[in-house]
Amino acid sequence: MTLLVGLGGCTAEIVSTSDDGTVAYDDGGGVKPNWRCKPGQDQDNDGIPDEVEGCDADTDLDGIPDYADSDSDNDGVPDAIDGVADTDGDGQPDYKDNDSDNDGVPDGDEDLNGDGHFGCCLKTCGEPRKGCPKVKPNGCGIGQTCQKGACTPRVEFLCSDGETDPKKAQTYPGGKSDKELPTFVCRKAGELGAKGLKPMDFRTSSVGNWKLALEQGTTYGELTIEGPAAMEAAAVFEYTSARQIVAGFVVSRAAAGQDAATEASAVRADIAAISGVTATTLSSGNSVKSHDEFPAVVSTVQELVASGAQKAGALRNTIVAALLGKGTKNKGAEDYGPDVTVFQVRFETLVRPDGRVIIIGGVAPQKLAKDSGQGTTYILDDISNGTGLATLSDSDTAECDPFNLIRNPxxxxxxxxxxxxxxxxxxxxxxxxxxxxxxxxxxxxxxxxxxxxxxxxxxxxxxxxxxxxxxxxxxxxxxxxxxxxxxxxxxxxxxxxxxxxxxxxxxxxxxxxxxxxxxxxxxxxxxxxxxxxxxxxxxxxxxxxxxxxxxxxxxxxxxxxxxxxxxxxxxxxxxxxxxxxxxxxxxxxxxxxxxxxxxxxxxxxxxxxxxxxxxxxxxxxxxxxxxxxxxxxxxxxxxxxxxxxxxxxxxxxxxxxxxxxxxxxxxxxxxxxxxxxxxxxxSSAKLQYVPVSASLAVAVDNQQLVRSRVNGFDYVGFSNTLVFSGVKIQPGSQIVASYRRWVKQAQIN
Missing domain, CATH: 3.40.50.410 (von Willebrand factor, type A domain)
Incomplete structure (x- = not known):
């Protein structure tokens, strides 16, 4: 299910409020004048009469009275879904209470998209549900079965898409309380810092027809090519912290054909032909179809030994020139990281139907690239596995995948x-x-x-x-x-x-x-x-x-x-x-x-x-x-x-x-x-969609894991799976992975 996180609350703008209680406001669809609080009427069509909501009440203090506010407590769940019941018996009806069951988890963090449904768990067999995959007439959500036209069980962790019931402190009978579940990684970006959905930066190129998802705060700049031919474009990006030294690049050039493996081999040859550099192929990469169904080779790895010590940025600039076969009027940064002679470059080669090939990769000191305890190796993985690259017209959304670990790989x-x-x-x-x-x-x-x-x-x-x-x-x-x-x-x-x-x-x-x-x-x-x-x-x-x-x-x-x-x-x-x-x-x-x-x-x-x-x-x-x-x-x-x-x-x-x-x-x-x-x-931990892997957040039971091949989780792009290293996970453990992903892809069976 696609999660529209971060969009909770009323977005209306007040135009005027008169002394007699008449309100005019704009909800994005034009000014709605003369909305006056009248007993027996329901000005905001939320199913709650105006006199019940009160003519003077403004629960969320946004300047819009409750009778004209479709989300009176601004919790992301509409009043029509919250209702007038007082679930936790605290004297506040649910539509005015942003934690209706008083379980310590705000309603908007339980019903993440505020639709009143429980993720993609269906009520009736074959039921169409916006944001959920289409099922057969006798089909139900993941973990549910169709019995006499109804999907059972009604509540199932595997089809919940990270949601819980705002009106129950323990959604799953016999399980843990909602507060103890790993669903916290699905919550709104920035709400819990490192524990919420991970924010990303997005960069674009109209000439290269690309959109990139990069770690927040990453420096990015397009290059001006000397005498550019059709389809040629280039950009660079920099990761400069002590534990994350990566000089990134993305290049678009005309493809010789539609075979990605042949193009990847040509890229390796271009890099190997650089004067003063000896290249060795550590991995040819995996031949795959990208998330947007283009032929690609991901995670190609070459070791590069330079004749003289230099920084990763300098070698990256040389590689960009070699891939373009010409120079650029500006270059990427060369003033960070150690001077070394042995480097590693990892990249993806993707062939588009318009006749262009896009190469996206990163260069790093080999010592850092090999160290699983450093962040460099994971950045190189995220750049070269193809998950952060999309077409210019693509957009992103958030996903939350729950699953039980059935067995170890x-x-x-x-x-x-x-x-x-x-x-x-x-x-x-x-x-x-x-x-x-x-x-x-x-x-x-x-x-x-x-x-x-x-x-x-x-x-x-x-x-x-x-x-x-x-x-x-x-x-x-x-x-x-x-x-x-x-x-x-x-x-x-x-x-x-x-x-x-x-x-x-x-x-x-x-x-x-x-x-x-x-x-x-x-x-x-x-x-x-x-x-x-x-x-x-x-x-x-x-x-x-x-x-x-x-x-x-x-x-x-x-x-x-x-x-x-x-x-x-x-x-x-x-x-x-x-x-x-x-x-x-x-x-x-x-x-x-x-x-x-x-x-x-x-x-x-x-x-x-x-x-x-x-x-x-x-x-x-x-x-x-x-x-x-x-x-x-x-x-x-x-x-x-x-x-x-x-x-x-x-x-x-x-x-x-x-x-x-x-x-x-x-x-x-x-x-x-x-x-x-x-x-x-x-691995049996297969994600429903291809994620932007740099955005992944993973929790097991109520513990968030770090990205690590020593003691945490990692992502393998070739198989679109998670693997767990140094973490003893018992079969049946509840796991949730949240991530951002590109919209133009189908759910993976």
């Missing part, structure tokens, strides 16, 4: 690891960061399990595989592995009939399996095939079975390889177990290019159809059971040590995963980004 994760010699240091890097990876998952209350597969070919010749043995495609490692013993290593990771997922308590086995996956691949990287077959081997889903994916788990695949899949490089192939797979490999001619030739891309698309069907949840046998998010650590556009991972990258794009450059010195931050994305996808 659940995920089963399959790793597919390339064991080639060139990957030795990369596998060790994953091992070195495994402890932090596990700790981040535990901190986020993620209920997770891990599985590890290799990439070896099936009929691998002796001496790699002894006579009479063959590699099992998709074989999982489930025992403590020794170090690789090349070239005679045939450690298969344990009896195939006992393949299973590893528990969080088995980090030592996980590390050994990453360092030495099943078999020795002998330069035969069949990662695509093993990813498919490993997934099929753990289906169908089943509860309480360590060998199968759990029914409620989000399935994630992480592939790590520095080479093109063998099945795409030269047509090498072997027949897998699954009959729906292709019978032959393919060979692409332009595998070293960021973008494949059209003919090669068509071949890849056709070849990958079974993978996209399985991981997209449309497989004819496995259906939604096989749905997975594919992530890739390997060769991306601009990688200095790896082949571009075509095929893998296509699956990442198709499933909404992320890709990262395997050539980076330390995979730690990439692994953190991946586990955060997986946790968000697995």
């Amino acid at each position: 659940v995920a089963d994760i399959i790793w597919v690891i390339d064991e080639s010699g060139s990957m030795n240091d990369n596998r060790q890097d994953i091992v070195n960061n495994a402890q932090d990876f596990f700790a981040r998952a535990v901190q986020s209350n993620l209920d997770f399990r891990m599985a590890v597969a290799g990439v070896a070919e099936k009929p691998n010749p002796f001496p790699i595989i002894p006579p009479g043995k063959a590699a099992i495609v998709g074989k999982l490692c489930h025992k403590l592995m020794g170090p690789p013993n090349l070239p005679f290593d045939f450690d298969d990771g344990g009896d195939a009939t006992q393949d299973r997922f590893l528990l969080p308590s088995e980090a030592a086995i996980f590390k050994s399996c990453i360092a030495n996956p099943p078999y020795n691949e002998n330069s035969a990287e069949y990662g695509l095939l093993h990813a498919y077959e490993a997934t099929v081997r753990v289906l169908p889903r089943a509860a309480n079975n360590p060998q199968k994916v759990r029914p409620k788990a989000t399935l994630a695949i992480i592939i790590a390889s520095d080479e093109l899949p063998k099945m795409l490089s030269n047509g090498e192939y072997y027949q897998p177990q699954s009959k729906e797979m292709p019978t032959d490999g393919i060979s692409i001619s332009t595998n070293s290019q960021c973008t494949l030739a059209a003919a090669d891309q068509q071949k890849v698309d056709a070849f990958l159809a079974p993978w996209k069907g399985l991981f997209g949840g449309t497989h004819p046998k496995w259906g939604k059971d096989g749905k997975a998010i594919v992530n890739f650590i390997g060769g991306t556009c601009g990688s200095s040590c790896a082949q571009i991972g075509h095929g893998y990258l296509d699956l990442v794009k198709a499933t909404g995963g992320i890709a990262a450059d395997i050539c980076q010195k330390n995979l730690g931050q990439t692994l953190q980004i991946m586990i955060d994305t997986i946790t968000g996808a697995a």
